[in-house]
Amino acid sequence: MEDAQIAALLVRRCVAGDAVAWEEIVQRYNRRIYNICYRFAGSADDAQDLTQEVFIKMYRTLKTYDVERGAFMTWVTTITRNLLVDHFRKTKQDRMTESLDGTASEHEDAMPLSERIPDLAPTPDTRAQSQQVGEVVQRALTKLSPDLREAVILRDLHDMDYRDIATVLKVPEGTVKSRINRGRAELARLLQRTYKQVM
Amino acid sequence: MAAESHNDMQCNEFDALLSDAIDKMLTGPKAEAFLAHGKTCAVCGPLLAEAEIGKHWLEQLVEVEPPAMLMHNILAATVGIDTARMRGAATVPVRASWFERMAEWGRMVVSPVANVARQPRFAMSFGMAFFSLSISLSLAGVKLSDVRHADLRPSAIKRTYYETSGRVVKYYENIRFVYEIESRVREFKRATTPAEPAPQKKDNPKNDNTSGQPDEKQQRNYSQGERQVMLAGLSDNPPVVEFANLATLRRIS
Numbered sequence: 422m423e424d425a426q427i428a429a430l431l432v433r434r435c436v437a438g439d440a441v442a443w444e445e446i447v448q449r450y451n452r453r454i455y456n457i458c459y460r461f462a463g464s465a466d467d468a469q470d471l472t473q474e475v476f477i478k479m480y481r482t483l484k485t486y487d488v489e490r491g492a493f494m495t496w497v498t499t500i501t502r503n504l505l506v507d508h509f510r511k512t513k514q515d516r517m518t519e520s521l522d523g524t525a526s527e528h529e530d531a532m533p534l535s536e537r538i539p540d541l542a543p544t545p546d547t548r549a550q551s552q553q554v555g556e557v558v559q560r561a562l563t564k565l566s567p568d569l570r571e572a573v574i575l576r577d578l579h580d581m582d583y584r585d586i587a588t589v590l591k592v593p594e595g596t597v598k599s600r601i602n603r604g605r606a607e608l609a610r611l612l613q614r615t616y617k618q619v620m
Numbered sequence: 621m622a623a624e625s626h627n628d629m630q631c632n633e634f635d636a637l638l639s640d641a642i643d644k645m646l647t648g649p650k651a652e653a654f655l656a657h658g659k660t661c662a663v664c665g666p667l668l669a670e671a672e673i674g675k676h677w678l679e680q681l682v683e684v685e686p687p688a689m690l691m692h693n694i695l696a697a698t699v700g701i702d703t704a705r706m707r708g709a710a711t712v713p714v715r716a717s718w719f720e721r722m723a724e725w726g727r728m729v730v731s732p733v734a735n736v737a738r739q740p741r742f743a744m745s746f747g748m749a750f751f752s753l754s755i756s757l758s759l760a761g762v763k764l765s766d767v768r769h770a771d772l773r774p775s776a777i778k779r780t781y782y783e784t785s786g787r788v789v790k791y792y793e794n795i796r797f798v799y800e801i802e803s804r805v806r807e808f809k810r811a812t813t814p815a816e817p818a819p820q821k822k823d824n825p826k827n828d829n830t831s832g833q834p835d836e837k838q839q840r841n842y843s844q845g846e847r848q849v850m851l852a853g854l855s856d857n858p859p860v861v862e863f864a865n866l867a868t869l870r871r872i873s
Contacts, residue, residue, distance in 0.1 A: 443699055444699075469690055480699070562681075583639070595636060598639040605672075
Protein backbone atom coordinates (compact mmCIF):
# COMPACT_ATOMS: atom_id res chain seq x y z
CA MET A 422 0.00 0.00 0.00
CA GLU A 423 1.33 3.45 -0.90
CA ASP A 424 2.00 6.22 1.56
CA ALA A 425 -0.86 8.32 0.21
CA GLN A 426 -3.30 5.43 0.60
CA ILE A 427 -2.11 4.69 4.12
CA ALA A 428 -2.44 8.35 5.03
CA ALA A 429 -5.94 8.55 3.55
CA LEU A 430 -6.98 5.47 5.50
CA LEU A 431 -5.54 6.86 8.71
CA VAL A 432 -7.35 10.14 8.19
CA ARG A 433 -10.64 8.35 7.61
CA ARG A 434 -10.18 6.32 10.78
CA CYS A 435 -9.19 9.38 12.72
CA VAL A 436 -12.20 11.37 11.55
CA ALA A 437 -14.36 8.43 12.62
CA GLY A 438 -12.96 8.88 16.13
CA ASP A 439 -10.15 6.35 16.21
CA ALA A 440 -7.56 7.72 18.65
CA VAL A 441 -5.04 5.07 17.65
CA ALA A 442 -5.14 6.33 14.05
CA TRP A 443 -4.38 9.83 15.24
CA GLU A 444 -1.48 8.52 17.31
CA GLU A 445 -0.14 6.83 14.21
CA ILE A 446 -0.43 10.03 12.19
CA VAL A 447 1.49 11.91 14.85
CA GLN A 448 4.13 9.19 14.91
CA ARG A 449 4.52 9.23 11.14
CA TYR A 450 4.75 12.97 10.63
CA ASN A 451 6.09 14.56 13.79
CA ARG A 452 9.72 14.14 12.81
CA ARG A 453 9.31 15.72 9.42
CA ILE A 454 7.23 18.63 10.69
CA TYR A 455 9.63 19.25 13.53
CA ASN A 456 12.53 19.41 11.07
CA ILE A 457 10.74 21.87 8.79
CA CYS A 458 9.95 24.05 11.81
CA TYR A 459 13.45 23.79 13.18
CA ARG A 460 15.10 24.71 9.89
CA PHE A 461 12.75 27.63 9.37
CA ALA A 462 12.73 29.01 12.93
CA GLY A 463 16.30 28.06 13.82
CA SER A 464 15.40 27.30 17.43
CA ALA A 465 14.62 23.97 19.06
CA ASP A 466 12.15 25.51 21.50
CA ASP A 467 10.30 27.40 18.79
CA ALA A 468 10.31 24.31 16.60
CA GLN A 469 8.76 22.23 19.38
CA ASP A 470 6.04 24.80 20.03
CA LEU A 471 5.34 25.23 16.33
CA THR A 472 5.16 21.48 15.75
CA GLN A 473 2.60 21.18 18.51
CA GLU A 474 0.62 24.04 17.00
CA VAL A 475 0.72 22.36 13.60
CA PHE A 476 -0.68 19.14 15.02
CA ILE A 477 -3.34 20.92 17.02
CA LYS A 478 -4.45 22.76 13.88
CA MET A 479 -4.26 19.56 11.89
CA TYR A 480 -6.39 17.73 14.46
CA ARG A 481 -9.04 20.44 14.35
CA THR A 482 -9.20 20.66 10.57
CA LEU A 483 -8.68 17.02 9.69
CA LYS A 484 -12.27 16.74 8.48
CA THR A 485 -11.56 19.34 5.80
CA TYR A 486 -8.83 17.28 4.19
CA ASP A 487 -9.92 16.04 0.77
CA VAL A 488 -7.99 13.13 -0.69
CA GLU A 489 -8.94 14.19 -4.21
CA ARG A 490 -7.30 17.57 -3.84
CA GLY A 491 -3.80 16.35 -3.07
CA ALA A 492 -1.50 14.22 -0.99
CA PHE A 493 -1.81 14.29 2.77
CA MET A 494 1.84 15.24 3.09
CA THR A 495 1.30 18.29 0.90
CA TRP A 496 -1.70 19.28 3.01
CA VAL A 497 0.30 18.88 6.22
CA THR A 498 3.20 20.86 4.79
CA THR A 499 0.83 23.64 3.75
CA ILE A 500 -0.49 23.90 7.31
CA THR A 501 3.07 23.94 8.60
CA ARG A 502 4.18 26.58 6.16
CA ASN A 503 1.20 28.84 6.95
CA LEU A 504 1.93 28.60 10.66
CA LEU A 505 5.59 29.31 10.08
CA VAL A 506 4.79 32.40 8.05
CA ASP A 507 2.46 33.60 10.83
CA HIS A 508 5.18 32.95 13.36
CA PHE A 509 7.70 34.82 11.22
CA ARG A 510 5.41 37.85 11.02
CA LYS A 511 4.86 37.83 14.78
CA THR A 512 8.56 37.64 15.60
CA LYS A 513 9.82 39.87 12.81
CA GLN A 514 10.64 42.73 15.16
CA ASP A 515 12.82 40.51 17.34
CA ARG A 516 14.97 39.42 14.47
CA MET A 517 15.51 42.87 12.97
CA THR A 518 18.19 43.65 15.54
CA GLU A 519 20.05 40.40 15.02
CA SER A 520 23.03 40.05 12.71
CA LEU A 521 25.12 37.28 11.35
CA ASP A 522 27.80 38.14 13.92
CA GLY A 523 25.37 37.63 16.77
CA THR A 524 25.54 34.52 18.90
CA ALA A 525 23.36 31.57 18.06
CA SER A 526 20.11 31.51 20.01
CA GLU A 527 20.57 27.89 21.07
CA HIS A 528 23.90 28.59 22.76
CA GLU A 529 23.97 31.97 24.43
CA ASP A 530 27.59 31.66 25.49
CA ALA A 531 28.75 30.55 22.06
CA MET A 532 31.16 32.61 19.96
CA PRO A 533 29.83 34.77 17.12
CA LEU A 534 29.37 33.01 13.82
CA SER A 535 32.22 34.85 12.13
CA GLU A 536 34.62 33.70 14.85
CA ARG A 537 33.52 30.14 14.48
CA ILE A 538 34.15 29.93 10.75
CA PRO A 539 37.81 28.80 11.09
CA ASP A 540 36.57 25.80 13.01
CA LEU A 541 35.34 24.47 9.67
CA ALA A 542 38.88 23.25 9.02
CA PRO A 543 39.32 19.49 9.37
CA THR A 544 39.60 18.37 12.98
CA PRO A 545 40.12 14.94 14.49
CA ASP A 546 36.56 14.84 15.68
CA THR A 547 34.65 14.78 12.43
CA ARG A 548 31.31 14.48 14.17
CA ALA A 549 31.85 17.66 16.14
CA GLN A 550 32.96 19.37 12.96
CA SER A 551 29.88 18.26 11.12
CA GLN A 552 27.77 19.60 13.94
CA GLN A 553 29.54 22.93 13.79
CA VAL A 554 29.10 23.14 10.03
CA GLY A 555 25.45 22.37 10.51
CA GLU A 556 25.12 25.20 13.01
CA VAL A 557 26.84 27.64 10.69
CA VAL A 558 24.68 26.72 7.73
CA GLN A 559 21.56 26.80 9.89
CA ARG A 560 22.50 30.25 11.08
CA ALA A 561 22.95 31.43 7.51
CA LEU A 562 19.71 29.78 6.48
CA THR A 563 17.74 31.79 8.99
CA LYS A 564 19.16 34.95 7.41
CA LEU A 565 17.48 34.22 4.09
CA SER A 566 14.20 35.94 3.35
CA PRO A 567 11.26 33.69 4.29
CA ASP A 568 10.18 33.27 0.65
CA LEU A 569 13.57 31.90 -0.36
CA ARG A 570 14.09 29.99 2.87
CA GLU A 571 10.86 28.02 2.72
CA ALA A 572 11.43 27.08 -0.91
CA VAL A 573 14.98 25.91 -0.21
CA ILE A 574 13.98 23.96 2.90
CA LEU A 575 11.17 22.12 1.14
CA ARG A 576 13.30 21.30 -1.88
CA ASP A 577 16.77 20.63 -0.52
CA LEU A 578 16.00 19.37 2.96
CA HIS A 579 12.72 17.57 2.38
CA ASP A 580 13.05 16.52 -1.26
CA MET A 581 9.62 17.72 -2.25
CA ASP A 582 9.02 18.02 -5.97
CA TYR A 583 8.44 21.40 -7.56
CA ARG A 584 4.77 20.83 -8.19
CA ASP A 585 4.05 20.04 -4.53
CA ILE A 586 6.12 23.00 -3.40
CA ALA A 587 4.14 25.19 -5.78
CA THR A 588 0.93 23.86 -4.20
CA VAL A 589 2.19 24.53 -0.69
CA LEU A 590 3.50 28.00 -1.45
CA LYS A 591 0.59 28.83 -3.76
CA VAL A 592 2.88 30.17 -6.48
CA PRO A 593 3.64 28.93 -10.02
CA GLU A 594 6.23 26.20 -10.50
CA GLY A 595 8.56 28.58 -12.33
CA THR A 596 8.54 30.94 -9.36
CA VAL A 597 9.36 28.02 -7.09
CA LYS A 598 12.40 27.11 -9.18
CA SER A 599 13.55 30.69 -9.30
CA ARG A 600 13.20 31.08 -5.52
CA ILE A 601 15.09 27.88 -4.88
CA ASN A 602 18.00 28.96 -7.07
CA ARG A 603 18.14 32.45 -5.63
CA GLY A 604 17.94 30.97 -2.15
CA ARG A 605 20.86 28.62 -2.76
CA ALA A 606 22.93 31.41 -4.30
CA GLU A 607 22.11 33.80 -1.45
CA LEU A 608 23.10 31.18 1.10
CA ALA A 609 26.40 30.60 -0.66
CA ARG A 610 27.09 34.33 -0.75
CA LEU A 611 26.30 34.71 2.95
CA LEU A 612 28.63 31.90 3.94
CA GLN A 613 31.36 33.03 1.53
CA ARG A 614 31.20 36.60 2.82
CA THR A 615 31.53 35.49 6.41
CA TYR A 616 34.36 33.17 5.49
CA LYS A 617 36.23 35.95 3.67
CA GLN A 618 35.81 38.32 6.62
CA VAL A 619 37.53 35.84 8.88
CA MET A 620 40.27 35.05 6.41
CA MET B 621 19.49 39.56 -17.46
CA ALA B 622 16.19 38.63 -19.07
CA ALA B 623 16.91 40.36 -22.34
CA GLU B 624 20.52 39.23 -22.80
CA SER B 625 21.29 36.42 -25.16
CA HIS B 626 24.43 34.29 -25.44
CA ASN B 627 24.82 31.24 -27.65
CA ASP B 628 21.15 31.10 -28.68
CA MET B 629 19.94 31.04 -25.08
CA GLN B 630 18.51 33.94 -23.18
CA CYS B 631 19.10 34.58 -19.47
CA ASN B 632 15.47 33.94 -18.52
CA GLU B 633 15.68 30.59 -20.28
CA PHE B 634 18.88 29.86 -18.38
CA ASP B 635 17.15 30.79 -15.13
CA ALA B 636 14.26 28.46 -15.90
CA LEU B 637 16.61 25.57 -16.63
CA LEU B 638 18.93 26.20 -13.71
CA SER B 639 17.06 23.91 -11.30
CA ASP B 640 16.95 21.09 -13.81
CA ALA B 641 20.67 21.54 -14.52
CA ILE B 642 21.55 21.35 -10.83
CA ASP B 643 19.31 18.31 -10.45
CA LYS B 644 21.21 16.75 -13.41
CA MET B 645 18.03 16.54 -15.41
CA LEU B 646 19.31 18.40 -18.46
CA THR B 647 20.61 16.34 -21.37
CA GLY B 648 21.46 16.72 -25.04
CA PRO B 649 21.61 20.01 -26.93
CA LYS B 650 19.71 21.84 -24.20
CA ALA B 651 22.41 21.01 -21.67
CA GLU B 652 25.15 22.11 -24.09
CA ALA B 653 23.43 25.42 -24.76
CA PHE B 654 22.91 25.90 -21.03
CA LEU B 655 26.57 25.31 -20.22
CA ALA B 656 27.69 27.51 -23.08
CA HIS B 657 25.50 30.36 -21.85
CA GLY B 658 26.83 29.95 -18.32
CA LYS B 659 30.41 30.23 -19.52
CA THR B 660 29.84 33.40 -21.48
CA CYS B 661 27.25 35.30 -19.40
CA ALA B 662 28.70 37.41 -16.56
CA VAL B 663 25.44 37.18 -14.59
CA CYS B 664 24.29 33.61 -15.19
CA GLY B 665 27.71 31.99 -14.79
CA PRO B 666 28.26 33.10 -11.18
CA LEU B 667 24.60 32.36 -10.42
CA LEU B 668 25.08 28.73 -11.47
CA ALA B 669 28.25 28.44 -9.39
CA GLU B 670 26.66 30.00 -6.30
CA ALA B 671 23.56 27.87 -6.59
CA GLU B 672 25.69 24.73 -6.73
CA ILE B 673 27.73 25.82 -3.72
CA GLY B 674 24.57 26.69 -1.81
CA LYS B 675 23.08 23.29 -2.57
CA HIS B 676 26.30 21.70 -1.36
CA TRP B 677 26.11 23.63 1.92
CA LEU B 678 22.52 22.58 2.42
CA GLU B 679 23.50 18.95 1.95
CA GLN B 680 25.61 19.32 5.09
CA LEU B 681 22.49 19.74 7.15
CA VAL B 682 21.36 16.47 8.65
CA GLU B 683 17.93 15.69 10.01
CA VAL B 684 17.56 16.73 13.63
CA GLU B 685 16.08 14.48 16.26
CA PRO B 686 12.84 15.78 17.73
CA PRO B 687 12.63 16.00 21.55
CA ALA B 688 11.66 12.77 23.29
CA MET B 689 8.51 14.25 24.82
CA LEU B 690 7.28 15.90 21.63
CA MET B 691 4.92 13.14 20.58
CA HIS B 692 3.58 12.75 24.10
CA ASN B 693 2.99 16.51 24.33
CA ILE B 694 1.22 16.57 20.97
CA LEU B 695 -1.11 13.74 21.95
CA ALA B 696 -1.78 15.33 25.32
CA ALA B 697 -2.56 18.65 23.62
CA THR B 698 -4.87 17.14 21.01
CA VAL B 699 -6.73 14.09 22.28
CA GLY B 700 -5.55 14.28 25.88
CA ILE B 701 -3.89 10.90 25.69
CA ASP B 702 -1.46 10.54 28.55
CA THR B 703 -0.86 6.86 28.48
CA ALA B 704 1.82 4.99 30.36
CA ARG B 705 2.95 3.54 27.05
CA MET B 706 3.66 7.02 25.69
CA ARG B 707 5.37 8.07 28.88
CA GLY B 708 7.37 4.86 28.86
CA ALA B 709 8.54 5.52 25.34
CA ALA B 710 9.79 8.95 26.27
CA THR B 711 11.02 8.63 29.84
CA VAL B 712 12.27 6.08 32.29
CA PRO B 713 9.32 4.73 34.31
CA VAL B 714 9.21 6.22 37.78
CA ARG B 715 8.24 4.07 40.78
CA ALA B 716 4.98 5.34 42.25
CA SER B 717 5.05 6.54 45.84
CA TRP B 718 2.96 4.81 48.54
CA PHE B 719 0.53 7.72 48.53
CA GLU B 720 -0.01 7.39 44.77
CA ARG B 721 -0.47 3.66 45.13
CA MET B 722 -3.02 4.19 47.92
CA ALA B 723 -4.83 6.79 45.81
CA GLU B 724 -4.88 4.38 42.88
CA TRP B 725 -6.24 1.61 45.09
CA GLY B 726 -8.86 3.98 46.47
CA ARG B 727 -9.91 4.93 42.95
CA MET B 728 -10.24 1.26 42.04
CA VAL B 729 -12.52 0.65 45.03
CA VAL B 730 -14.53 3.83 44.87
CA SER B 731 -15.01 4.19 41.13
CA PRO B 732 -17.45 1.23 40.70
CA VAL B 733 -19.59 2.55 43.56
CA ALA B 734 -19.39 6.06 42.20
CA ASN B 735 -20.41 4.82 38.76
CA VAL B 736 -23.49 3.15 40.22
CA ALA B 737 -24.29 6.19 42.34
CA ARG B 738 -24.13 8.39 39.27
CA GLN B 739 -27.12 6.58 37.75
CA PRO B 740 -30.20 8.85 37.79
CA ARG B 741 -32.38 6.67 40.00
CA PHE B 742 -29.68 6.32 42.66
CA ALA B 743 -28.82 9.96 42.42
CA MET B 744 -32.50 10.79 43.03
CA SER B 745 -32.60 8.50 46.09
CA PHE B 746 -29.43 10.02 47.50
CA GLY B 747 -30.83 13.46 46.90
CA MET B 748 -34.06 12.68 48.72
CA ALA B 749 -32.16 11.09 51.62
CA PHE B 750 -29.97 14.14 51.93
CA PHE B 751 -32.97 16.43 51.78
CA SER B 752 -34.77 14.47 54.52
CA LEU B 753 -31.68 14.44 56.71
CA SER B 754 -31.12 18.15 56.32
CA ILE B 755 -34.77 18.89 57.15
CA SER B 756 -34.59 16.65 60.25
CA LEU B 757 -31.40 18.30 61.42
CA SER B 758 -32.74 21.79 60.92
CA LEU B 759 -35.94 20.89 62.82
CA ALA B 760 -33.85 19.44 65.63
CA GLY B 761 -31.95 22.73 65.77
CA VAL B 762 -28.66 21.31 64.62
CA LYS B 763 -26.60 23.73 62.59
CA LEU B 764 -23.76 22.24 60.62
CA SER B 765 -21.89 25.53 60.82
CA ASP B 766 -21.76 25.10 64.60
CA VAL B 767 -20.08 21.73 64.34
CA ARG B 768 -16.37 22.15 64.81
CA HIS B 769 -13.49 19.78 64.59
CA ALA B 770 -13.11 19.98 68.38
CA ASP B 771 -16.74 18.82 68.86
CA LEU B 772 -16.04 15.53 67.14
CA ARG B 773 -13.41 14.34 69.61
CA PRO B 774 -14.53 11.40 71.77
CA SER B 775 -14.19 13.43 74.99
CA ALA B 776 -16.25 16.28 73.50
CA ILE B 777 -18.94 13.88 72.32
CA LYS B 778 -19.08 12.32 75.80
CA ARG B 779 -19.36 15.74 77.44
CA THR B 780 -22.09 16.79 75.01
CA TYR B 781 -24.02 13.61 75.81
CA TYR B 782 -23.88 14.23 79.58
CA GLU B 783 -24.80 17.89 79.19
CA THR B 784 -27.79 17.04 77.03
CA SER B 785 -29.03 14.26 79.33
CA GLY B 786 -28.56 16.60 82.33
CA ARG B 787 -30.66 19.27 80.66
CA VAL B 788 -33.44 16.80 79.88
CA VAL B 789 -33.53 15.45 83.48
CA LYS B 790 -33.52 18.98 84.90
CA TYR B 791 -36.38 19.97 82.66
CA TYR B 792 -38.36 16.93 83.71
CA GLU B 793 -37.62 17.53 87.38
CA ASN B 794 -38.71 21.14 87.08
CA ILE B 795 -42.05 20.12 85.62
CA ARG B 796 -42.55 17.57 88.40
CA PHE B 797 -41.66 20.12 91.09
CA VAL B 798 -44.19 22.61 89.73
CA TYR B 799 -46.92 19.95 89.63
CA GLU B 800 -46.18 18.92 93.20
CA ILE B 801 -46.34 22.53 94.41
CA GLU B 802 -49.65 23.05 92.64
CA SER B 803 -51.17 19.89 94.04
CA ARG B 804 -50.04 20.82 97.57
CA VAL B 805 -51.53 24.28 97.24
CA ARG B 806 -54.81 22.76 96.03
CA GLU B 807 -54.91 20.36 98.93
CA PHE B 808 -54.13 23.15 101.35
CA LYS B 809 -56.96 25.29 99.97
CA ARG B 810 -59.37 22.38 100.18
CA ALA B 811 -58.37 21.75 103.77
CA THR B 812 -58.73 25.38 104.86
CA THR B 813 -62.04 26.09 103.09
CA PRO B 814 -65.15 25.23 105.35
CA ALA B 815 -67.70 22.80 103.98
CA GLU B 816 -70.81 24.55 102.57
CA PRO B 817 -74.29 23.46 103.64
CA ALA B 818 -76.13 21.31 101.22
CA PRO B 819 -79.07 22.97 99.46
CA GLN B 820 -82.56 22.42 100.94
CA LYS B 821 -84.79 19.92 99.32
CA LYS B 822 -87.95 21.35 97.73
CA ASP B 823 -91.19 20.12 99.25
CA ASN B 824 -93.45 20.68 96.34
CA PRO B 825 -91.51 21.10 93.29
CA LYS B 826 -93.28 22.74 90.47
CA ASN B 827 -92.92 21.04 87.20
CA ASP B 828 -91.38 23.74 85.14
CA ASN B 829 -89.13 21.42 83.26
CA THR B 830 -88.91 22.63 79.70
CA SER B 831 -85.86 20.65 78.71
CA GLY B 832 -87.72 17.40 78.24
CA GLN B 833 -85.35 15.54 80.56
CA PRO B 834 -86.31 13.67 83.70
CA ASP B 835 -86.19 15.63 86.97
CA GLU B 836 -83.34 13.69 88.54
CA LYS B 837 -81.21 14.15 85.49
CA GLN B 838 -81.94 17.83 85.38
CA GLN B 839 -80.90 18.18 89.04
CA ARG B 840 -77.78 16.21 88.34
CA ASN B 841 -76.95 18.67 85.63
CA TYR B 842 -77.34 21.51 87.99
CA SER B 843 -75.23 19.88 90.60
CA GLN B 844 -72.38 19.13 88.18
CA GLY B 845 -70.54 22.19 89.35
CA GLU B 846 -69.81 20.70 92.70
CA ARG B 847 -67.75 23.60 93.87
CA GLN B 848 -70.02 26.22 92.43
CA VAL B 849 -71.47 28.44 95.09
CA MET B 850 -75.23 28.39 95.29
CA LEU B 851 -76.19 31.99 95.72
CA ALA B 852 -79.82 31.61 96.74
CA GLY B 853 -82.71 29.28 96.75
CA LEU B 854 -86.24 30.62 96.54
CA SER B 855 -89.25 28.75 97.68
CA ASP B 856 -92.41 28.59 95.65
CA ASN B 857 -94.22 30.79 98.15
CA PRO B 858 -91.87 33.60 98.91
CA PRO B 859 -92.66 35.65 102.02
CA VAL B 860 -94.21 38.96 101.40
CA VAL B 861 -91.85 41.63 102.41
CA GLU B 862 -93.06 45.00 103.18
CA PHE B 863 -90.68 47.73 102.46
CA ALA B 864 -90.90 50.34 105.12
CA ASN B 865 -89.13 52.91 103.20
CA LEU B 866 -86.33 53.46 100.75
CA ALA B 867 -83.70 54.00 103.45
CA THR B 868 -84.37 50.62 104.98
CA LEU B 869 -84.03 48.95 101.61
CA ARG B 870 -80.72 50.58 101.03
CA ARG B 871 -79.49 49.45 104.41
CA ILE B 872 -80.45 45.85 103.66
CA SER B 873 -78.71 45.80 100.33
